Every structure is written in structure tokens, then in C-alpha cells.
Amino acid sequence: MHGWQVIRDFFYGMTGYQFVHHAREMKHDSEALFFTVTLGDLIGVPIMPPVYSLRLLPYVVPEIAAWKRQLARRREFWEKEEYDLHSV
């Protein structure tokens, strides 16, 4: 059973994993836009009145750390193109 699982994972890595990886990137792009619009004041872009941001906060807390790490690696926060070779 273990051997079969290894083969399945290997083939998944060669085939379907690229779509999952890309789907994660697309999800991140949408989330980054959403966060910037709703919680932009966290990175110095005051867009929405903080009262609405506070209402949303409990729902998005788990994602905030990942969003900030992603933004920290970009040259500009609105930049979509990442200058490395992943997904190639």
C-alpha cells in the first residue's frame, strides 16, 4: 500500500500538482486585492473606514500573516508579476 501511495504521489507531482499550485497563486491574487481594499491601512493604504475593517477582521485573521509575507517580497504591493522562475 505504501509503495502504491508513493507512485500515486509521484505522478500527482508530475501532473496535477502544477494546477493546484497555480490555483493557489490565483487565490492569493484575489485575496491580496481583497485585503488591500479592506485592510489596506495595515500597510499604510487607508481605503475603508476602520470600522468596516474591524467587522471583517475576525474572518480574515488566519490569512493576514501570509498576505503580509507575500507583499513583503514584492517590490510594490500592486505588482503581480514575480521575478523568479517558479511554475516554469
Next chain:
Amino acid sequence: MNALIAVVLGAITVYLTYTRYARRIDRDVIQSDPKRATPATLYMDGVDFMPTNRNILFGYHFKSIAAAGPIVGAIVAATLWGWLPAMIWLIVGVAFMGWVSDYSAIVLSVRNEGRSLSAVAHRLISPRTRTILFLFIFFYLLLVAGAFVGIMATVMETQPRTYMGMILLVIMGLLLGQMLYRWRVGLVPATMITVGITLVAIMTGHASEPIFKGLNDGLNSLTGGAPLVTYFDPTLAGFKGAEAKIMPTLLFWALAISIFCYAGSVLPIWRMAQPVVYVGFWITALAMVLGLSGAAIGTFTKPEVAYFSIPAFKGWNPQMGPAGVMPLWPMLFVTIACGAISGWHALFGSVGTARQIENEADMLPGGAGSMLAEFLLGMLALLAISIGAKGNPVAAFASGLGGFISVWGFPPDYAVSLAFAAFIVIVLVVTQLLFRVMRVTLTEWLGEIIPPLRNQHVASLVSIGMAILLVMTGTWIYLWQLFGAANQLMAALSLLLVTVWLVSVGKHWLFAGIPMIFMYLTTVASILVTAYNLYFNVYLPNLDAGRLLPTIGSGLMVLVAVLLVFASVFIGIDGFRAFFKYLGKPAPSARPAPAEG
């Protein structure tokens, strides 16, 4: 020599290298520790930094590094020097250098917070190294793009049986993207539909051959049968050199490939590039699996397709063209790049795979395991060319691979069609990605100085235009060797970085340092030999005959060669300075703190 012995030799190489050498380095020198936190776990962001199962990562890394390199390199090397030197280099290269390069690039990135090679170079060596690496990567991509477009256009011009398959590949790729991302069809049914239709179109390609032959004849009649460009090709007439012609069909197919690559470069990656790569992967994997297993059992069931028919050794220095030389050292070592050692793997490993390593114990199967698997792909290509031995190198490869596939009972016409398609597909899907990366690199490198290059269409068209110019010189073998040299130099630079890092943290560095010195000297020497060949064999004859395009193209190649030498000398000087600096006084490690618990 027969195919079975070669397959067994390959398997023994993989086993001994992994168990007797790679594991020992991993355990005693790198001291990989499953309890140490990796960048994927420390900086998990759900996208790039994502802890991933080791088997999935093995498949992902293997698929990302296994492309046209091991196939084309083995074909060219066996044609020039015979199958024996090519096989020895594949075995020795992967056992002592190839896996070291792949594995150590991943280790370097994992132990340096997931940084890319250029970022580590910036920290450990000097800031200018990073800038030089950008220039280096762009020209490296330009060379491989020119070589690939040239190879594909030449094959497609002479093989109308491949057209229907390629057209369907593109259509099915577009359909797959739509099915997966818009219509939300499951991956399995979408794969069965798109790969199935493409496969049928490819294997029945010979049936549509007469229609496309008519198209080619029609294109050539546009100029009344006169060539568009005439050039001197040193690879013709048994490597003595002769006049060659570029007909309208070749330009047509080169432009068709370019339009496809342009679309792959500017459309969202899910729309075209990614699904076409996926469909292409299945076609190639099927051909390779059928071919490798056919090679093993063919020795018993169909001996006529399993015995080598080209000479084992053709000479130390085959003469190519009136003034050209092709010494086994250094040229063999850059002609076969992927399969033995490759800089692309290190580049990808450091930014792609390293950021997904869940546990340090996974670095060895991910890096070394994938490289050893790719070595087997190179061996298969070498077997195919050694057995085929009919027509030009690519035709010989297709004939050999077709022979292996036919062991499974496929009619020869269908098997050879699949083999040709496998070759073109693997080159085509890589080329569209190359232009995509080239466009991004060009923007990053020169976008601030030349603002129009920030536009993706302008950057794509500039990249494609330069590649077409190189194609019009006609001499793709030199282009291939120049690319191979740039690729191997990239591997040497990656090993240089690893060596500097090993010294900086006070570890034994010889396992990376010796391959680095060998590859560095070999690649710089090979670039000089190629520049000499290009100048005397291509540039001067075309200049004397007053041919504008081939003269500009070959002059550009000589210029790129000189630039590569300068870039490598600068990086080498900085690297060796840093090496001696850390040799006396190791720097504090930049590795992340151990995880709690």
C-alpha cells in the same frame, strides 16, 4: 553493445551513486536534520513557501527539469564523437557532478532562508554578481530559444506527418485550460479527452501527410522555388561544409512556432502555457515509457531493433567545416548538458523546489533523485540514436525510438509518428516557456532603462525577433553548443556559490569544489572554441559572400560568446576572492533557528 546492457548500466549507476555517494554526503557533510525547520515551514505563505510531500515534490522537480536537453544533447554528441564517449560522460557526469549540482543548489537555498541563487550571490560574493547573473540568464535563454526554434522549424519543414498532431496539441491545450479553470471539469476526464484526441492525431499523422506536403509545395512556389536566404553550413557534406538554403517553408514554420510562443508568453499562464505543457507531458511520457521498456525487452523479442549500429568512437577531434575544430574536451562536456549536469536545474531547484521542502531529509530524493531519473532519459535518447542511425540526427532518434515502441506491437508508421511528435512536443512546450521567462528577465534587466520593455508585448516581440535572427543563420549545432556552454557555466557558478557557502560555514567543500573547477575551466574553454568556430566557419564565409542576415546572426553569436566569457571571468574572480576570504575566517551561518519541539 545492445540496449539491455545499456539499460542495466544506467540502473547500476543510479543505484550506486544514490546509495554509496549521495547518501554519504547528505549524512556526513550536509548533515541534513529532519528536525530543523525549513523555509517552507518557517515562512509558509500558501503559495511559494508551502511544505509539500516528498514524493509529490520529486515528481514536480523531475517534470520541471526533464525537457529537451538530455535528448538533443545525446543526439548531437553521438553524431559527432560516437556513442561511447557520450555514454561515459553521461555516467561519470551524473555520478560525480550532476546530482551534486541539483542537490546542493536546493541545500544552499534551504539553509539560506529560501533565497534564490542570485540573492545568495549578492550576500556571499558581491552585489555586481547579481547584475551579471541577470545578463547571463537572458543570453542563455536567447541561445536556447534560438537553438530550439531552429531545430523545430527544420524538423517540421521536412516532416509534414507531425503537423496535425501539433495543431491538435495547441487546440487541446486551450480546451484543457478552459475545462479545468472555467468549466470546472475534473482533471481525470479532461485529461482523457484532450490527451486521447491529441494522441490519435499524432499517431495517425502519416495519413494527413499528403495534404500538408501540398501546403509546403505551395509556400515554396511563392518564390518560384528560390531560397529566401543562402548561407554556408559547416555541418553539411559530412562536416566539410556546403551551401545551404532557407526556403519559405522553414521561415513559415519558424514564424508559426513564434506566434505560438508569443501567445504562450503573453496570455495568462493557465490559458495556454500550462495546459499545453500538461498535454505535452503525457505524450512525451508515454513515448519514453514505451521506448525505455521496449529497449529492455526488445533485446529478447526483437533483437534487430536493440543493437547499436553507429560507431562507438568517431575520433578525438572531428573536423567540422573548413576551419572548424571540435575537440572532445571541452566540447563533449557542453554538448551533453542535461542528463549529466545542468545549470537550469540549479536555477529552478533554488527558487521552485527548495521553498517547498517540508523536511531536510527530503532534499536528497528531491534533488539527487530527480537528476538521476533525468540521466535515464538521456540514456534512452542515446540508445535511440545509437540504434536508429538513419538520416539526420533527429530522424535517426525518431527511427530508433520508433523501433523500441514498435516492440509493443504498434505498426512502424504509428510508432515513428509518435517518436517524432514526442521530440517536437518536448521542445515546443519548453520553448514557449522560455520566451515567457525571457520576457520577464528582459523587463527586470532593462525595464528601468528602456521603459517600452516593461510592456509584455514589446518584450516578447524583441525576444522572439532576436531568436528568429539567430535561426536565420542556419547553424543550430553551434547555437546548441553555445547554449550548452552557458548552461554548464550556470552549473559551475551554482557550484561556485555552494563551495563558497560550504567554506563560509566551515564544512568540507571538495565534493562541490572539484566539479566546479572542472566545469568552470571546461565551459570557458568551450565558449572560446565555439566563438572561434563561429567566426571562421560561419561569420567569415557569409561575410565574404555578402550575405547580410547570416552575417549579422553569426556576428551576434560571437558577441554573445565574448560577453559570456567576460561575465564568467568577473563572477569567477569575485567568487574566488570570497572563497579565500571565508577559507581563513568562516562567516556565521544564515540558517534559520531550529524549530521548537
